[in-house]
Amino acid sequence: MSLFTPASLGPVKVRNRLIRSATYEGLCDRSGVPTGHYVDLYRTLARGGCGTVITGFCFVSLQGRAIQPLQAGIDSDEKIDAFKPVADAVHRYQSRIFMQLAHCGKQTLSRYTHLPVVSATPGAARYFRERPRVLSTTELREIADQFILAAKRAFKAGFDGVQLHAAHGYLLHEFLLPSIGKRKDRYGPDPSTGISLQLLDEILTGIRQTCPRHFAVLIKISGATDSVPFDRVRFTRFIKELSHRELDGIEISYGTMQQALNIFRGESIPLDTILDHDRQYRQSSRCIRFVWKYCAAPFLSIGIRRFTPMYNLEYAAIAREHSALPVISVGGFRSADEMTRALTSGKTGFVAMSRPFVAEPDLAVKLESSSRWRSHCRNCNRCVVATGSELPTVCRYPATGKKG
Numbered sequence: 001m002s003l004f005t006p007a008s009l010g011p012v013k014v015r016n017r018l019i020r021s022a023t024y025e026g027l028c029d030r031s032g033v034p035t036g037h038y039v040d041l042y043r044t045l046a047r048g049g050c051g052t053v054i055t056g057f058c059f060v061s062l063q064g065r066a067i068q069p070l071q072a073g074i075d076s077d078e079k080i081d082a083f084k085p086v087a088d089a090v091h092r093y094q095s096r097i098f099m100q101l102a103h104c105g106k107q108t109l110s111r112y113t114h115l116p117v118v119s120a121t122p123g124a125a126r127y128f129r130e131r132p133r134v135l136s137t138t139e140l141r142e143i144a145d146q147f148i149l150a151a152k153r154a155f156k157a158g159f160d161g162v163q164l165h166a167a168h169g170y171l172l173h174e175f176l177l178p179s180i181g182k183r184k185d186r187y188g189p190d191p192s193t194g195i196s197l198q199l200l201d202e203i204l205t206g207i208r209q210t211c212p213r214h215f216a217v218l219i220k221i222s223g224a225t226d227s228v229p230f231d232r233v234r235f236t237r238f239i240k241e242l243s244h245r246e247l248d249g250i251e252i253s254y255g256t257m258q259q260a261l262n263i264f265r266g267e268s269i270p271l272d273t274i275l276d277h278d279r280q281y282r283q284s285s286r287c288i289r290f291v292w293k294y295c296a297a298p299f300l301s302i303g304i305r306r307f308t309p310m311y312n313l314e315y316a317a318i319a320r321e322h323s324a325l326p327v328i329s330v331g332g333f334r335s336a337d338e339m340t341r342a343l344t345s346g347k348t349g350f351v352a353m354s355r356p357f358v359a360e361p362d363l364a365v366k367l368e369s370s371s372r373w374r375s376h377c378r379n380c381n382r383c384v385v386a387t388g389s390e391l392p393t394v395c396r397y398p399a400t401g402k403k404g
């Protein structure tokens with residue numbers, strides 16, 4: 001099986017096995033409407049040969065939006081028209097486009113959403129430190145409807161499908177973590193699996209009822225997390241459950257925002273960029289900033305995992321073994337050789353990347369013409385840290401990237 005062999009994600013035929021994983025763009029206006037630059041980015045990715053592109057996370061409601069100021073939103077019908085040129089631009093180059101749908105749950109702040117922070121479970125998220133209000137049964141049903149409406153809007157805008165963001169500690173991911181055990185209503189855990197698929201099932205059923213079957217639904221999940229041992233046994237059980245659902249593909253990532261840099265992994269912590277761009281840090285008092293810079297920052301690297309190539313592939317392999325659904329691995333693919341090995345080993349059916357596409361949006365063309373292709377990305381993670389600013393997501397590696 002080669003990277004450039006056509007394949008299918010459920011009903012959607014794709015021209016190769018290469019996927020641009022969801023990546024926050026920083027190219028919408030403050031209300032979440034895509035600008036012309038957002039359209040240009042997706043045109044460039046499709047023209048560059050990427051078979052499937054997944055948008056950065058789009059909020060399904062204002063309460064579910066992130067602290068990233070220029071995040072896309074699909075929370076109202078008025079936004080449908082603004083997304084149509086995005087889908088058209090990608091389809092012009094025979095590529096496919098999925099919209100990633102997200103509700104941030106407790107991983108946001110009320111000073112950015114202008115609404116109380118809400119969550120499935122009590123207790124603040126470590127980085128965000130704002131105690132959420134626990135969502136009632138009725139409110140969770142309303143959130144299911146927000147996801148369903150958002151998917152319908154993506155369909156109307158001409159997208160090939162959506163990806164439900166159930167990774168990285170956001171609201172849908174909370175239902176897969178042991179802390180959900182505290183819920184006693186119908187969204188509480190199944191005693192035999194310890195996880196709750198109720199909200200996901202309601203969303204999936206609703207999407208299947210409102211969108212035609214040729215509209216695909218993918219899910220992004222975290223294989224493991226730092227705070228909770230989502231071990232192989234638990235993960236296998238979860239995958240077996242997912243494999244009975246009407247999904248068209250599973251993308252496997254890592255972790256939660258509790259230790260965000262472990263989602264990405266890198267060679268060192270981009271402290272200079274954090275001090276320049278991190279909104280939490282910039283908006284703190286001078287005293288807090290001083291303490292953070294000189295006392296807390298040196299401890300940042302405790303618990304940070306080192307970058308290793310294809311660092312989530314083993315969890316993708318488990319998913320492949322226990323499910324017939326298309327499996328997508330993301331995290332640490334940096335060379336043609338790694339991608340070929342991952343595909344031929346059968347551990348994954350698709351290869352997804354984020355930072356390499358930030359560094360080189362046309363990497364698919366390069367990959368196709370050289371089996372020795374290697375990404376320019378140095379995993380410096382400056383692009384990640386700058387998402388807390390009002391700057392667009394571009395490569396900020398000092399030697400090759402644009403300075404922010």
Ligand SMILES: Cc1cc2nc3c(=O)[nH]c(=O)nc-3n(C[C@H](O)[C@H](O)[C@H](O)COP(=O)(O)O)c2cc1C
Nearest residue numbers: 021022023024056057253331332353354355383384
């Ligand atoms: C700047 C940036 C923004 C990201 N935004 C999102 C996002 O909106 N949704 C998401 O699921 N993952 C997001 N990610 C995570 C990536 O999709 C991916 O899981 C992670 O970067 C590991 O892949 P890589 O090694 O190819 O970069 C983002 C990553 C980066 C670098």
